[in-house]
Amino acid sequence: MTATTWHAAHAWLPDGWAEDVTLVAEAGRFTSITVGDRGEAATTPGESIVELTGVVLPGFANAHSHAFHRALRGRTHGEGGSFWTWREAMYDLAARLDLDTYRAMATATYAEMALAGVTAVGEFHYLHHGPHGQYDDPNAVAAVLVEAASAAGIRLTLLDTCYLAGGLGPNGHLPLDPVQKRFSDGDAAGWRRRFTLLADRFDPTPSRTGAVRVGAAIHSVRAVAATDIPTVVTAAEGRPLHVHLSEQPSENSACQSYYGVTPTTLLGRSGVLGPTTTAVHATHLTDDDISLLGASSTFVCFCPTTERDLADGIGPARRLLDSGSQPCLGSDQHAVTDLLEEARALEMNERLASGERGRFELPQLVKALTVNGQRSIGWDDAGELRVGARADLVAVRRDSRRTAGSLAAQIVMSASAADVDTVIVDGRTVVEGGRHVLGNVGGLLQSSIEPLWR
Amino acid sequence: MTATTWHAAHAWLPDGWAEDVTLVAEAGRFTSITVGDRGEAATTPGESIVELTGVVLPGFANAHSHAFHRALRGRTHGEGGSFWTWREAMYDLAARLDLDTYRAMATATYAEMALAGVTAVGEFHYLHHGPHGQYDDPNAVAAVLVEAASAAGIRLTLLDTCYLAGGLGPNGHLPLDPVQKRFSDGDAAGWRRRFTLLADRFDPTPSRTGAVRVGAAIHSVRAVAATDIPTVVTAAEGRPLHVHLSEQPSENSACQSYYGVTPTTLLGRSGVLGPTTTAVHATHLTDDDISLLGASSTFVCFCPTTERDLADGIGPARRLLDSGSQPCLGSDQHAVTDLLEEARALEMNERLASGERGRFELPQLVKALTVNGQRSIGWDDAGELRVGARADLVAVRRDSRRTAGSLAAQIVMSASAADVDTVIVDGRTVVEGGRHVLGNVGGLLQSSIEPLWR
Numbered sequence: 001m002t003a004t005t006w007h008a009a010h011a012w013l014p015d016g017w018a019e020d021v022t023l024v025a026e027a028g029r030f031t032s033i034t035v036g037d038r039g040e041a042a043t044t045p046g047e048s049i050v051e052l053t054g055v056v057l058p059g060f061a062n063a064h065s066h067a068f069h070r071a072l073r074g075r076t077h078g079e080g081g082s083f084w085t086w087r088e089a090m091y092d093l094a095a096r097l098d099l100d101t102y103r104a105m106a107t108a109t110y111a112e113m114a115l116a117g118v119t120a121v122g123e124f125h126y127l128h129h130g131p132h133g134q135y136d137d138p139n140a141v142a143a144v145l146v147e148a149a150s151a152a153g154i155r156l157t158l159l160d161t162c163y164l165a166g167g168l169g170p171n172g173h174l175p176l177d178p179v180q181k182r183f184s185d186g187d188a189a190g191w192r193r194r195f196t197l198l199a200d201r202f203d204p205t206p207s208r209t210g211a212v213r214v215g216a217a218i219h220s221v222r223a224v225a226a227t228d229i230p231t232v233v234t235a236a237e238g239r240p241l242h243v244h245l246s247e248q249p250s251e252n253s254a255c256q257s258y259y260g261v262t263p264t265t266l267l268g269r270s271g272v273l274g275p276t277t278t279a280v281h282a283t284h285l286t287d288d289d290i291s292l293l294g295a296s297s298t299f300v301c302f303c304p305t306t307e308r309d310l311a312d313g314i315g316p317a318r319r320l321l322d323s324g325s326q327p328c329l330g331s332d333q334h335a336v337t338d339l340l341e342e343a344r345a346l347e348m349n350e351r352l353a354s355g356e357r358g359r360f361e362l363p364q365l366v367k368a369l370t371v372n373g374q375r376s377i378g379w380d381d382a383g384e385l386r387v388g389a390r391a392d393l394v395a396v397r398r399d400s401r402r403t404a405g406s407l408a409a410q411i412v413m414s415a416s417a418a419d420v421d422t423v424i425v426d427g428r429t430v431v432e433g434g435r436h437v438l439g440n441v442g443g444l445l446q447s448s449i450e451p452l453w454r
Numbered sequence: 455m456t457a458t459t460w461h462a463a464h465a466w467l468p469d470g471w472a473e474d475v476t477l478v479a480e481a482g483r484f485t486s487i488t489v490g491d492r493g494e495a496a497t498t499p500g501e502s503i504v505e506l507t508g509v510v511l512p513g514f515a516n517a518h519s520h521a522f523h524r525a526l527r528g529r530t531h532g533e534g535g536s537f538w539t540w541r542e543a544m545y546d547l548a549a550r551l552d553l554d555t556y557r558a559m560a561t562a563t564y565a566e567m568a569l570a571g572v573t574a575v576g577e578f579h580y581l582h583h584g585p586h587g588q589y590d591d592p593n594a595v596a597a598v599l600v601e602a603a604s605a606a607g608i609r610l611t612l613l614d615t616c617y618l619a620g621g622l623g624p625n626g627h628l629p630l631d632p633v634q635k636r637f638s639d640g641d642a643a644g645w646r647r648r649f650t651l652l653a654d655r656f657d658p659t660p661s662r663t664g665a666v667r668v669g670a671a672i673h674s675v676r677a678v679a680a681t682d683i684p685t686v687v688t689a690a691e692g693r694p695l696h697v698h699l700s701e702q703p704s705e706n707s708a709c710q711s712y713y714g715v716t717p718t719t720l721l722g723r724s725g726v727l728g729p730t731t732t733a734v735h736a737t738h739l740t741d742d743d744i745s746l747l748g749a750s751s752t753f754v755c756f757c758p759t760t761e762r763d764l765a766d767g768i769g770p771a772r773r774l775l776d777s778g779s780q781p782c783l784g785s786d787q788h789a790v791t792d793l794l795e796e797a798r799a800l801e802m803n804e805r806l807a808s809g810e811r812g813r814f815e816l817p818q819l820v821k822a823l824t825v826n827g828q829r830s831i832g833w834d835d836a837g838e839l840r841v842g843a844r845a846d847l848v849a850v851r852r853d854s855r856r857t858a859g860s861l862a863a864q865i866v867m868s869a870s871a872a873d874v875d876t877v878i879v880d881g882r883t884v885v886e887g888g889r890h891v892l893g894n895v896g897g898l899l900q901s902s903i904e905p906l907w908r
Contacts, residue, residue, distance in 0.1 A: 073867075074861055074868035075859070077812065077816060078816070082810055086811065115855060308802040310805075310811070311810050314806055335867075351762055351763070351764075352768055354765065355767060356534070356536060357535050357536055357539070358531065358534020399897065401569060401899060405524070407528055410532065413789075416870070418870070
């Protein structure tokens with residue numbers, strides 16, 4: 001296999017910013033990274049070097065995605081309401097999707113992510129079944145998502161979600177409503193059976209060479225009873241485990257009423273928290289919750305553009321980091337698909353809440369965008385420009401109207417997804433000159449989303 | 455003069471969204487706007503119709519700009535700090551500018567605004583003098599800004615700012631520091647003399663036909679003593695009057711300590727508030743402040759991307775509207791130049807603070823972006839697609855990866871400045887196919903900003 005060599009004027013290496021960086025990859029991994037020699041040491045005479053535009057960062061991870069929510073963008077703002085009325089629109093959409101329409105829109109959605117610099121996505125996947133029950137292939141929808149990510153050129157972590165109850169009331173969990181039946185496997189054993197088939201099919205341990213990983217997810221303490229949680233924890237062993245946590249105050253009050261503890265405490269008692277687990281949102285937390293998450297080294301995934309859009313509020317991101325929880329980022333419902341904006345919003349939300357600037361150091365934002373997110377979704381060998389790591393990189397323009405004048409080291413504070421010029425995933429070029437290999441992604445989104453609403 | 459005819463699939467008219475809209479302009483004003491006839495009624499045979507891409511909105515107003523702050527983008531995030539440490543960086547920059555460097559960077563900055571759909575900018579202009587005192591032409595810097603806006607193709611309202619003191623301490627106003635001397639005319643009479651020359655030169659009453667308007671500004675209660683405020687109010691009569699208000703809590707506490715009242719009350723007593731006045735930021739207000747601003751029909755200008763960046767906080771935008779104050783929008787320090795993002799952030803900030811969605815109806819956001827802002831900066835004949843109004847329009851793509859799938863009526867919730875396809879100002883095409891008539895605006899920004907920091 002031939003090597004590819006890239007050169008970058010500025011690049012973010014594990015120990016900080018460097019200038020004049022030459023990167024060589026072979027078989028999808030970096031084999032050499034050198035600083036200050038214009039690529040001369042790394043190349044043999046006659047070999048060509050690809051000059052990258054702008055500032056080069058490791059591949060971004062989108063650690064929390066519900067791909068089908070992309071079809072809600074620009075369609076849920078007509079009548080006010082709350083998180084809960086938004087959810088009605090989302091259920092309406094979920095009821096409309098079939099395998100073909102989901103494949104088309106997920107491909108376009110993942111391609112939009114690639115254009116934003118995403119090299120790996122964590123798909124919090126709960127739309128398991130068809131409108132009339134389980135498909136002949138019980139993992140038919142997951143298989144569609146695998147095809148979509150492959151077509152879009154990014155890695156996929158299927159966070160296969162256990163979703164068994166319709167909510168949590170004062171006397172316990174509620175029955176599923178009709179749409180939610182597409183999310184449920186009936187009981188925890190049913191979820192586990194399907195999950196085992198999925199993992200064996202797409203990510204059999206210890207095989208870890210491909211572009212698909214399987215992890216598990218507990219939808220929330222609303223949708224999974226405490227007695228069912230250990231089944232998911234056991235099944236997930238050694239794999240990423242994700243859970244929605246305290247996105248809305250009403251989850252906390254329902255949990256407190258029924259269990260007498262916060263959702264974080266409940267998850268802690270159930271063995272969920274730990275260094276391969278990610279708590280998504282983590283918006284409304286007590287001091288004890290923050291300590292529990294930090295002490296267990298649980299990742300926290302913030303989705304700031306969603307948390308704005310759904311009126312969730314601002315989570316205690318900085319305090320969680322101080323406590324020991326590494327932050328990562330997700331675009332969640334994809335009201336916006338711009339991971340640079342998510343990273344910036346992590347800091348901006350802190351500024352709004354605290355009245356102080358510089359709540360995060362910029363390297364912490366870059367880590368949230370890259371290595372933390374990759375690890376959160378099980379790609380421990382990605383998210384850093386280092387020899388041996390997967391050869392992902394994102395080149396961000398410094399000469400656009402948005403970024404012109406900015407310092408290279410502060411690019412994360414001025415660039416947007418529109419400034420992503422080149423994206424390399426496992427050594428393969430997925431985006432070049434701001435264009436995805438699939439061509440017109442806006443057109444793919446239009447042709448796959450608009451028919452859903454007719 | 456020949457007429458120009460445009461056709462739009464969707465357009466925002468004063469009474470709401472319309473489909474199949476034909477707009478005709480002559481001599482910079484709309485002469486005909488018809489719905490539903492594919493332009494046939496409006497054109498004579500053989501005349502061509504320009505088909506606009508996407509959704510058509512009236513011209514956006516950027517009601518609060520400090521053009522030179524654009525050079526700070528991506529350069530102030532290295533060391534944390536606060537609003538006040540940010541201000542040190544801004545003063546460093548102010549000390550570096552001369553007429554030629556300011557002309558070049560302001561031209562590029564206004565061109566970037568045009569690309570974002572801005573047809574008129576309110577320049578809160580306080581960098582009046584040279585490093586060694588007044589220029590031979592006391593309004594030399596203002597003249598540079600007039601040239602810059604003209605070159606960039608947008609209208610300019612010079613909000614000529616009175617700035618006399620270095621701050622407000624417990625015992626009264628503080629002396630100017632060396633950089634601030636470039637902002638000051640020595641005393642209120644000095645400001646008034648220069649202001650009168652400026653108004654007579656660029657916007658003599660009652661002449662109101664051009665692309666430059668002159669208004670006045672009181673920098674803040676920190677920089678102008680109560681005894682000097684009436685001079686500005688009198689000079690501004692009949693013209694827009696702007697003032698920074700309660701952006702930071704410390705302004706409130708200093709005002710309360712020295713005057714025994716809030717800044718809003720002080721401005722109210724001094725005759726500042728009213729329907730031709732705009733309070734900028736209005737972040738930290740009491741209930742009485744909100745009532746005073748609303749009862750006087752004072753505009754409030756929010757600058758959400760700046761208020762995030764500078765850790766100002768979230769102002770009570772919805773309560774101000776309910777009280778009688780119309781909101782408008784500004785990009786202020788231009789950490790971001792995207793008025794669609796400012797409009798969206800008005801709603802998103804409310805969601806974060808209230809836990810509710812739909813705090814503003816979408817038409818209220820469009821009004822803030824267009825007609826309210828145009829009126830706030832003195833363009834009472836702009837910001838609406840109606841016969842007799844200035845022929846400004848902004849066409850926003852619905853087929854980009856950002857906007858694909860969104861409803862036309864919700865475009866303000868999904869589009870960014872990168873989706874602005876066409877901008878017409880006073881009947882002239884300034885942006886077409888997403889390109890400014892000046893060409894590569896990123897390059898203009900780079901070449902004018904980077905030398906400032908060497």
